[in-house]
Amino acid sequence: DAGITQSPRYKITETGRQVTLMCHQTWSHSYMFWYRQDLGHGLRLIYYSAAADITDKGEVPDGYVVSRSKTENFPLTLESATRSQTSVYFCASSPSGTVERPQHFGDGTRLSIL
Amino acid sequence: GESVGLHLPTLSVQEGDNSIINCAYSNSASDYFIWYKQESGKGPQFIIDIRSNMDKRQGQRVTVLLNKTVKHLSLQIAATQPGDSAVYFCAEPGGSNYKLTFGKGTLLTVNP
Numbered sequence: 001d002a003g004i005t006q007s008p009r010y011k012i013t014e015t016g017r018q019v020t021l022m023c024h025q026t027w028s029h030s031y032m033f034w035y036r037q038d039l040g041h042g043l044r045l046i047y048y049s050a051a052a053d054i055t056d057k058g059e060v061p062d063g064y065v066v067s068r069s070k071t072e073n074f075p076l077t078l079e080s081a082t083r084s085q086t087s088v089y090f091c092a093s094s095p096s097g098t099v100e101r102p103q104h105f106g107d108g109t110r111l112s113i114l
Numbered sequence: 115g116e117s118v119g120l121h122l123p124t125l126s127v128q129e130g131d132n133s134i135i136n137c138a139y140s141n142s143a144s145d146y147f148i149w150y151k152q153e154s155g156k157g158p159q160f161i162i163d164i165r166s167n168m169d170k171r172q173g174q175r176v177t178v179l180l181n182k183t184v185k186h187l188s189l190q191i192a193a194t195q196p197g198d199s200a201v202y203f204c205a206e207p208g209g210s211n212y213k214l215t216f217g218k219g220t221l222l223t224v225n226p
Binding site for chain 2: 043097
């Protein structure tokens, strides 16, 4: 049971560069989510997707782009990275759009922008 | 705005003791709450949930208590083990079916 896999686990890049974080799940869950985790803020939702080709903004979407051409993949792209986007990024999936079906999280990507 | 918060940011206990992690919530309309555990270098992991029509729910070594009168939630861990060392988050629905509002977390450290 591979579950949900994020790659890379660690990434260092420079301001202004484009970087893509990958997320892959093997459960065929309909819903997928991207969060960022920062000290003092907890987990904040960036984008979510209800199904392939359906995405929508979360709480902090500015500076990020997502796509979902296949159910199992949900990449997150920072088109022009800024230092404020240094964070730990978590992908999650759920079989349902209701919060009562627990979201399953990946182990995160630690992103540092210099 | 509505938020979920925690009374204690850190908690240190001895192995074998019981642990209690607290959470205050401000949205009296919330009808569902979740506790997550996050170990170092890992993503959050679902522990237990509770609906607002319940006061108590028990899992394996964990119990969640809900006091709607004072809008307080607690997670009790019995016979705490070193493997329980982690950050614990409470979460509640954040205004949409899919959205969760997470608390900032409590770091639990278990001393051998």
